Structures are given as structure tokens and as C-alpha cells.
Amino acid sequence: MEKVRYSKVWNLDSVFMGGSQSEPFINHINRVETLLQELEERIRSFIPPLSTDAFDQVLHLVENIGTIRLYLTQAASFITCLLAENPKNQDASKWRGKVLKVEAFFEKELSKVKKLLVNIKEDVWEGMLETEDLQEYAYILNELRENIDGNLSEGELHLISDLMPDGYQAWGSFYNTLVSSLKVHIHLNGKEEHFSVGQAINLRADHNEEVRKKAHDALETLWTEKEELFSQIINSITGFRIQVNQRQGIRNALEEPLKKNRMKEETLNVMWKVICKYKQPFSDYLKRKAEMMGTSGMKAYNFWAPLTKSNSQITFEEASGLITEHFSQFGSELEGFVRQAFEEGWIEAENRPNKSAVPICAGFPLTGESRVFMTFSDTFLNVLTLVHELGHAFHNHAMKSVNGVNKRYPLSMAETASTFSEMIIFDAAMKKADSKEEKLFILDEKLKRSVMNFMNIHSRFLFEQRLYEERLEGIVSADRLNSLMEGSIQEAYAGSLEEPSVHSWAWTPHYYITQSPFYNFPYTFGYLFALVLYAKAKEKGKEFEKDYMNLLRDSGSMSVEDLVMKHLGEDSSLEEFWEKGMEICVADVEEFLSLTSS
Template identity: 55%
Template sequence: MKEETKYSHNWNLDNLYPDGSDSSQFRDHIKHIEIKMCNLEDELNHFNTPQEISESSKVADIIDTIGYIRINLSQANSYITCLLAQNPKDQNAPTLKGKTSSINARFEATLKKLQKILLRTDHQLWEDILDTPDLHSYNFILNEWRKKADMHLPHDEESLVADLMVDGYHAWGEFYHSLIGSIKVNIQIDGERKELSVGQAINLRSHPDEEVRKKSFYALEEIWKEKEEQFAKILNHIAGFRLQVYKKRRLENILEEPLIENRIKEETLNAMWRAVSKSKQPFNKYLNQKANMNGHAKMKLYNFWSPIKNTDRKIKYEEAVNFILKHFSQFGTELESFTREAFDQEWIEAEDLPNKSMAAFCASFPMSGESRIFMTYGNRITNVLTLAHELGHAFHNHAMKPIKGINRQYSMCIAETASTFAEMIILDAAFAKAESTEEKLFLLDEKLKRSVMNFMNIHSRFLFEERFYEERKSGIVPSSRLNELMQEAIDEGYDGSFDNASIHSWVWTPHYYITKSPFYNFPYTFGYIFTLSIYARAKEKGKEFEKDYLALLRDSGSMSTEDLVMKHLGEDITSEAFWQKGIELCVRDVEEFITLTS
């Protein structure tokens, strides 16, 4: 029976475009983007490298058009994502997705063409043009474009590479997801034989019964061992293609592209990892303590996600909403009023339905100035945290509303800032409200699992990927060697905390198979520690910090990350000291956990 509540469990997509995938209004929107795209392509065919400072207004007009198309495309892509989430069997949505994917490809190709044209501008003239009122607000983005253009091949060659990627590079990534999706895992639970998807089997890692967790873990390990050759081929082909493209583009350092995309210096990344490497011991202590509570000397991987205490406390949806509103309001009035609007205007799809995807997401609708959140609410504190997390993403979208189109795109390093910040508000509030030691331990464990994932798990992923790419330069890396590299990375990343690490983590970690960019890992750790610093400052300043926080979010798409942090926090992120301060906040959680469990 569906819970009665004044807050809807279902989102409203019709007030964006009525009639779902049959919407004539949405199809008109796509046609409008196509027309704008054709106009832009035509304009660029007649656009030459600037020769006079007076041409700055013409450049600004093109940039404004690009910004306009980008936010329209974002709106369309988000709508299709939501349609497929609410009904994976929607017959029309894939066709619509095909149309927007085609426009996306044309848009990216046109953008690269413009970047190449701008790259040829005389250096002094370029500096003068950027100084004009027309282009001053685009200064950072335009310089970033010039840097990217310098990495790219000539337009015709770049287009050829893009075409080859579709049936080569990207096809391997799609094949990986298809292969993973086809795997069935047979596990006996409570005397009953069940056939589960990989996702369902992995979700059993948080099952309260250790025997179930153990069976799931070893059943998956058997499958990975059986299929490791197939996955090794996929991973090697993705990496090999990427390395060939980098070689053509004269990129020696595999980190160069992800560093540019994340707008950080290698010096910053190294400082962060040094600070993390020096701070493993407290988290090792936490893992050992939790292992002891499960009756083991060292942590078993299948016990990492186990609940520290079985808590039966149910939190109804309306209670969760009111709790979030109450504690968001103590941080700032804009966060509270925005969140209230999200619930009142039915932006959230939270109903607990069979066969519904467990993956939560937030989709931005920049043309409408709205967001939509998809999740499954199951009356647990972890669901409350997920809801707060996705509302944080939506708040970042809200903060960017007054910002011009091309200055709205922020890096992945910053992408988890507002979401993690919102989650921290609710975690701390729930901990303060907890009446029993059991409830406090449950919440502390939730916080510490996040810390371990960011300081240890993500570090191991980074180490593996870095070493794998280095070896891949010399040829195919066999599955046996991939297992060795993974074992070494886990031992170093987790500081030897596990006694049965999954050497096949390289198989079931989907981030290694993302074809958009390598190293889809370090931005998580970066964002986590960065947010800790912001949150610590917010607790000191109270509600008056919201204005500064909004300013930071609004600048997140138009500055280097080093400049962003210096401007808004007055901190040097190339220094280990910045990262150490954030890590120390998490070390205090370890100390409290040890005290409560001793």
C-alpha cells in the first residue's frame, strides 16, 4: 500500500513537455536545436581567424550561440534520460536519443573547428581581444579552448578519429556494458536458488547476513575468473585506441587530458595523493576494528559494506522531507526555499517499485531552470542521504541559472561538491539526533565508509590505471598481469587492510571502461576533501556563508580549480597542508568510532 503523504513520490515531466516521448512540443524543441546547429555550421564556414580587435563582437556572438545550443542540448538530453528511467521499454525514447546524439556529435565537431580557428589568432591580438568588454567574461574558457585546440589534430583528421571512435573505441565501451548486463549470477539464499543480475549480486554486499555476503562475493569472483580473458581484451582495446589517439596528438602524459578536463595542475593532484598516502593508518585502524566486530582479525572485502548494527528504524518519506527542509534551513534560506520548491513542484521520482533501477541521478533542465531527481526511496536513513545528495546536485544547477551558457560547465572535480555538502548537513544532523549508541555507530560507519572509499579505494583505482597504461604502451597486458597490478594497487591503496581483496576489481569497476576520459577516479577524492573544507567553513560562519557558497558554485565553470579555491577559500591546493586539514576531519570520526566500539 502506497504511503499517504503531502509530498508526491512521483515527478512531473509533463510540465516540461506534455505527452512524454509522443510530445510534439519536445520534437519541436529538437528541430529548433537542429536549425540553430545548421546556422552555426554555416556561420563557421564563413568565419576566419580574427585579424582585428573589432572582431571581438563577432566572436562573442558565436560564443553566445554555442552557449545557447549547449543548454538546449542539455535540456533535451536530460528529458530523454528521464523518459528512459521512468520507462526503460519506451519505444520512442531511443529514437529521440539517436537524434540528440547526432546533434551532440555535430556540436562537438563544430566546437573543435572553432577552437582551431581561434588557435591561429596572433598571440598579442588574442590577448587584446580577450581584454574587450565583449569577451572579458569568457577569458578563462577561451584560453582553455586554445589549449585544447593545440592538443587536437587538424580538423579533417580529428573528424576521422571521431568517426572511427563510434564503431571502435566507444563500441568497446558499449560492449563491456552489454556483456556485464548479460551475466546472471546463481546464488542460494535462505534455501532458495536465485538468478540475479551482476548489480543485484553486488548489492548483496550490504546484506545483514555474512553468509549471504560471502556467497555473493565468491559467486561473482568465479564468474570474473571464468570471463577474465574477454574483459582483458576489452580493456586493452580501449586503452590501446586511446594511446594511439594520444600519440597522434603528441600527448606523452596519460594524465594530461584528464588534468585539463578537471582544470587542475599535476602539482595539485600529487599534493593530494601525498597527503592521502600519509594518512592511511587511522582508516586501517577503523577497518581492523570493524573486522574484529565481525569476528575476523582483518577486514574481509565482503564485510566492508555490511551494516555495523541492524537498525530497523523506518523513516517515512514525509518525515525525511521535513527533516531535510529543517536542517537545510539552518544552513541557508536559499537552499531551504529551493528545496521546498523541488518538493512542491514535483521534481522528484522516489516511489519504491519492483524492477526500478537502483541508480539515483539528478538531471538538469537549464532552459526551464529546473531539475529532476530519480531514486528509489525505501524508508531507510541511507535513502534520506541519497535524497539529500541529489538535491545538492540540483542546488548546484540552481546556482548556475544566472550564468551564461558556456560558463556553466564545471569539471568533475567540482561536480560532487554541492551534493556531498548537502549529504554532510543531513549526516551530521542525523548523528546529533541519534539517541542510541547503535544509531550513532550506524551513522559513523556510513561516514567512514565514504572516507575509506575516497582515501583508499579511489587511490587503488588510480594506482592501477596509472600503472596499467604505462605497461599498455609496450603492448597487450594479459589478464594474469592485470590481476597482479590490481593486487599491488589494492595492497598499497588500502595499506594492507584486506586479506581477500578482489584481484578482479579491474573487471567489475565500470569506470575503467568509460571512453569519454581516462582516470574517472581521482576527481571523487578531490571533490570529497574539497567539500570537507567548505563544510568546515560553513559550520564556523553559519547562515552568512551561503552567499559565499553560491558565489563559489557560480564561479565553478569559469576558473581553474586552483584559482577558484584561492578566490573563495584563500587556500593553496598545491600544498599538502590544504588536503591534510580535510583528512583530519575524517580522522576524528575514526577516533569516535573506536571510542564507541571499545
């Protein structure tokens, strides 16, 4: 294995010199405001074209929008990185507030653009999109034109936009503030200890079952005490969305998230159908793991427990060599990219205090770079985290040549490259494992991911569907929310999880993300789609990398159905398409059961 010493501290100065006091960054923000003024002027002077040849105004609008998005992404990523390395950076927090206001203003202007495009006659519109200059923007322009804000007048639209930060979005912020302020009291080692919610949740992976159960019970006690408050928050967020949807003539709660993820409901339904069809193997895995832990069924607080302990320690230098070596076996583009990331200081991995606990990947489209943030503490799980974030960065790399408007891919595609990269390392680790215990450790980690995507996230999806249905009739009580959650978990896990947290609706932050409802199914889509791609890669070998790059490159400019058809020649609305990825996961279960049969 290659061992090269790379810096564990990233280089942000090559993007904007000077940190949160950066003069180049201040100039960058000023440039964004100038670009927005230019967009405002173009909108004011826009006259709907009467012929196909008069497409210049539309071309200038879309190019202006694309450039603004590049500049905003560059700014937001820089601030994200500053706050990751120091969450208490007050200057960076102020800049984040500034950029959020600029982004809100940009969204208002985009709403105006949508209405302008709707006023173009259909025959003129179709002819314009066939011109050489607008062809590459056709999907996004149609998306803008079709996703107008329903029956809302411009005044209503602006009013809602103005109210969101201090109303609707404030509920999401209040939720985050509330959770971060709570303390969990757990009696351990003969005394009562106090933990943050995050620390208490992390105890679910403790080696001691008594610690895991005490943490689980203490958290459930806390959620029970606060359930009325959390009920008020989730009812307010859901109620606001329903009212806005109804004003726009939207009756199906899935309509908005499906549009945002650029997929048809038919595709989503067949994906869940395949997952439900193959629940039994994962129930078998949970049952076997429970038996190995001395219980008849899998207790919820035991799911994250380590089955075996990996004795292999891996340094950052060893990890960089392992990743580069195994990525090279997939293709030269991926190998060259990861070498660049290590050599040019794109990775912040130093194990030091006062960093954010959340791994991230931030893309810098104007300079064609990314930055990966994590804390590396010499474990195989750290390697997986690093690989996951490098997968996101490779997706950004694949889209370097794509114009600004077509760079934004939906959440449904966001987890694809990261999961794909994990699979390369999982396979490499399995081949390298020289003991039964090491193989079980790796298989257990893989299968936890499958269960989370096929069962846990399915329970979130079912719960949110049922919440929206009942919220249409009025406030949903805390007791009823608990019942909905319990029923959703039992269905999604096919009865294979015991003593589940009926308060999952209170402590799962995804329900409180105001930017997007149903912040669940895109994860499962990305996970299973990545496995389908990985199955293809194993068939075709290194020649698949070119197809993979092209697919990632197009991920921001077409629907997921068209993407699959164009690059794989397959229909994502058919069960056999999804089963190709599912077969990999089922094979993992079979190997796990075989290794533990005695």
C-alpha cells in the first residue's frame, strides 16, 4: 500500500485569502449584488418574444441566472467551511446571514422570471428551445416555466417569501435551538451524568448493552416530557406547507418533493415495491444479529451496537494510499481526482477539539475545486466517511465543464456518487479481510446502511405521508403522532424491530427541515441507484468509468428517468432495474448468515 504524507489541514486561502476577513471574499459578495442588479434590469425590460429568432433575451436571462448561482455557491461553500472548522466564528456567521438574504432576494427574482417565461406563446417557446443557443438549457427552462407558483399573485408570493424567515423557517430554527439546549440525564457508573442529545444518541453504538438501553430509556423519557412542544412545531411546519400547497392548487403532498427530485411518482412507487418485496432477508439479518447478542429479537437500542470490534487501525497516510489504490482499479479519472484532492490540500481531517462534528463536502464551482471536512481518528469507519465525502467531491469534479444553470442536481442524485465510492472500498476491505471477525465487522456496517435505507427511511416516508393526510383535518396530537410513528416502524421493518422509539418523529431532524418536505426517499433512491450502477461497473470493468462520468455530468439537466434511459438504456419504472442493486444487498445478507451459521 502506498504511503505518502499529506497535510490533514485544508487550504482555504487558495479559494479566498484571509478567512472571514478576506478582501477577495468581500469583493466576491459585491460582485453577486451587481449580477443581481443586472438580472433585475433584464426582468424589467423583458418583452415576450414573438418569434423563434428573438431568443436573445431568454438566453441572457438564463446565463445571468447560471452565473449568479455559481457565485452564490462559491460564497456559501466558503462560509460553510469557515463554520465547520470553527462553529463559533462570529464573522462567518454574519456573512452567512448576509448570503441568506441575497439568496432570498434571488429566489424572488426567479419567481418573476418564471412568470415571464409563461407568457411566451407555446409555438414560439418550442421553436426557441430547438435553437442551437438554447438547446443545452431546454430542460431547466421548461422546469422554470412549468414550476410557476400556482394561483399565487406576485404580491402573495413576496408576502410568503418575506414571512418565511421569521415565521415558517423560524419553526425549523427553533427546533434546532431547542434540541441543542436539552440535556439528557443518564445514571452511569454509579452517578448521574449529563449529555447533549447528540451525545446520548451516540451511546447507541456503545459496546455495553446496559449503557445503550439506559440512553434509549432516558431519551424516551425526555421526548415524552417535551412531546407537546415538538408536536406544536411539527404541526406548524406541516400546516404552513399544506396552506401554501392548497393556495397553489396542490393536493398531493408528494407533488412538490417529486418535482424537486425530478422523478415521477411511478418511479418512486416501483422502488418501494421492490424494497418491500425483499424485506425478509434484512429481517433475517436483524434476527440473527439479535440472537448473537443474546436476545430473541432486535431491540431498537441494539441496532447500532458493534457486532465485532475491528482491530485494524489505519492512519490517514495509509488511508490515502488505500483509497488511491482501489479507486485506480475503477478508473484513471477517479484516481487522478483523488490524488489531486490529497496533494492540493482539499481535505480537513485533523483530530482536534472545537471543530464541527458533521462531515461535509463543499463545492467551489468557480475555481473547479471541492473541500472535504471530517475528523479522522484512525478507524475503518473514518475511511468510509472520507470516501463518502470524496464521492460527493468527485460528482462536483465530473460537472466541472457544465454551465451554471445545469450544475444543480436534485437530492435524489446527491447520494449516488458517495455511496458508489463507499462500495469500492467495502469490496476492497472484504477482499483484504483475513479473519471471520473482520469480515463480519465489514458486512455488519454494510447491512446497517441497507437496513437504514430500506427500513428506517421507509418508516419516515410512511409516517410523513400519514402525517400530511391527518393534518389536513386539523392538529395531530402528540399521542396520535406516537401511534402513527409506531405503526410506520412496524410496517417498514416488517415487525422485525422491538421496542422502537415511538418518538422518532420528535428527534429525527429531517421532519423539521423547512427547505424540503419528504427529506427521506431521495436518500433511499440515491443508495439503491448507486448499487445498480455498481453492479454495472462490476460487469463492464474500467470502461464503465466513462459512462459513469457522463451520467454524473448530466445529473443536473434531466429527469432521473431520462438519465437512466440515456446512460444505462434501462427503464427505472421496472422492478428488474432496481433488483440489480438489491441483489448486491441480499448477497451481503446471505454471506452474513453463512458466516454466522454456527
